[in-house]
Amino acid sequence: MSEQREPAARTTYRHGDLRGALVEAGVEMAREGGPRAIVLREATRRAGVSPNAAYRHFEDRLALLHAVSDACLGFTADRIEQELTAHPPTGDPVADARMQLRAVGLGYIAFAREEPGLFRTAFSVPDDLRRANVPEKAGRGGRTPFELVGAALDSLVDAGVLPAARRENAEFLAWAAVHGLGMLVIDGPLRGLDDRMIDHSTARLLDMVERGL
Amino acid sequence: MSEQREPAARTTYRHGDLRGALVEAGVEMAREGGPRAIVLREATRRAGVSPNAAYRHFEDRLALLHAVSDACLGFTADRIEQELTAHPPTGDPVADARMQLRAVGLGYIAFAREEPGLFRTAFSVPDDLRRANVPEKAGRGGRTPFELVGAALDSLVDAGVLPAARRENAEFLAWAAVHGLGMLVIDGPLRGLDDRMIDHSTARLLDMVERGL
DNA sequence: TGACCGTTGTGGACAGTGTACACATCGATG
DNA sequence: CATCGATGTGTACACTGTCCACAACGGTCA
Missing domain, CATH: 1.10.357 (Tetracycline Repressor; domain 2)
Incomplete structure (x- = not known):
């Protein structure tokens, strides 16, 4: 039905501000659903990046949650x-x-x-x-x-x-x-x-x- | 190292008080680790029962958490x-x-x-x-x-x-x-x-x- | 007594998750 | 221009919640 958060296939290899994007995605998930709704893979998906990329910026899912x-x-x-x-x-x-x-x-x-x-x-x-x-x-x-x-x-x-x-x-x-x-x-x-x-x-x-x- | 909570291979097919055992196991997990540490499969393991048995007593993991x-x-x-x-x-x-x-x-x-x-x-x-x-x-x-x-x-x-x-x-x-x-x-x-x-x-x-x- | 049937537990399967490891690609710096 | 650290990818694994079909029991009623 509704488009997902801009998969927006970026053109550069680097994301630019992945850390920020992940936190923002996390906030959006938390908004509806609270802390449990924050899922790392989904955050990377929304940022248009592979799951493991998150680990360059956060030690853990918990570290993302902290942020x-x-x-x-x-x-x-x-x-x-x-x-x-x-x-x-x-x-x-x-x-x-x-x-x-x-x-x-x-x-x-x-x-x-x-x-x-x-x-x-x-x-x-x-x-x-x-x-x-x-x-x-x-x-x-x-x-x-x-x-x-x-x-x-x-x-x-x-x-x-x-x-x-x-x-x-x-x-x-x-x-x-x-x-x-x-x-x-x-x-x-x-x-x-x-x-x-x-x-x-x-x-x-x-x-x-x-x-x- | 330490023995797990009595796998105690029960002899009867029926457990007797599975619901109670699951809640108790949940409490034990919650004690150290809080609500996130309550995991359904682990509860059934501690009760010495297969994972799906839990679904005869709780609709959901969430229902167990509620209890x-x-x-x-x-x-x-x-x-x-x-x-x-x-x-x-x-x-x-x-x-x-x-x-x-x-x-x-x-x-x-x-x-x-x-x-x-x-x-x-x-x-x-x-x-x-x-x-x-x-x-x-x-x-x-x-x-x-x-x-x-x-x-x-x-x-x-x-x-x-x-x-x-x-x-x-x-x-x-x-x-x-x-x-x-x-x-x-x-x-x-x-x-x-x-x-x-x-x-x-x-x-x-x-x-x-x-x-x- | 025995057939029946609802309740309780089992086995196998699947999608989704967090995370580890090795590898690829980049941009700055010499 | 070669190099190297930083950033992103691919593959893989163990584990989770949950679905489905099946199995074993025990009370009910002929």
Whole structure:
């Protein structure tokens, strides 16, 4: 029925940017189907290249998955930034700082709902704090989701809303709450609830974080 | 090197409880390796049966995964109940209700840390609210994790700590926070932090929930 | 008692996957 | 222009999920 992704029989022997093409293909597969749908051979097919060519750029299927996962984190960052610009500062530092943190949460949840496959892929692979801010995980704005939460929390401290003593590692708490909600929405018990219900739960969760941080 | 799980060449043609054996084998594979490590053929091998025999009990590999996932939810419930009995009521209804909710959270996080493979498996498969309390997801105590959070929240209302108006769907908020932390601990940025650090984050998260609910 | 039939397990086959190894083709660099 | 490292190809293998036809059982009913 529909043409496959440009087999486009390239004319040169070299591909030019095979690594990039493979990651892009991986992202497309992950979009519908999540991390399990990322299959190495299919990625090479879409890139118009033989299966083994992938091994010049990735050690493993898992290495490809890692790269795709990092890219998905970047998309998450993009969605958060989009929400941030949708809620520009008003001049009231307290309200603005609060809004900034909310925007981060809203963007995060929005991404989970709009792109469940990519969201799942972003977290399908073990990670740790040292890699939390590598540039591969950054969005077009150059910042990673982790940095974006951190910045919002810093604003809260600057505005005097959050006591400095509670700032340390507060990322973990805020992130955990929002991340958990994201997961529950896409394949936990909240799945299938209507949008209004989810919006409402999101708002309440953000209230909880604001109040409880 | 090590003997495989009892090939135990059975003498009868019928297995007796193949379905159960397959789920058990699946759990064992999930324990080390998570959901991806659940492979149908290997499960039949461990059960001492031909690969196709599995199809008399499960439509699919995915159906097996579902069954294993449900079992993992049951183990989660068990771990929570264990934490509940480790913190028996003292007589003060307010403190007891608070402790009950904390125990649920502590058990949940403890399970994630002790059995990351099973924890991941429990949530590796789409679910929804209607199936949240099916008996397959219950632990030995007969209650599902979802019911256990709910009961804790009810206690908070009874003790007058949580306004009844905020009770509805509060499961989602509490669950989201704790679930998110669990995920971050096993393969998110909190991974690899030392135990004391994680304990501390857990305590702070539970404070946040208590304060913010 | 024995014929029957649904349930459970078997055997063989197939397409698809990840990956290893040897080989081919290129572009930059001397 | 010869050389060499980097990139892509071809062939092969073990393994997976799953389909199909067949085999062995055990309860049911004459």
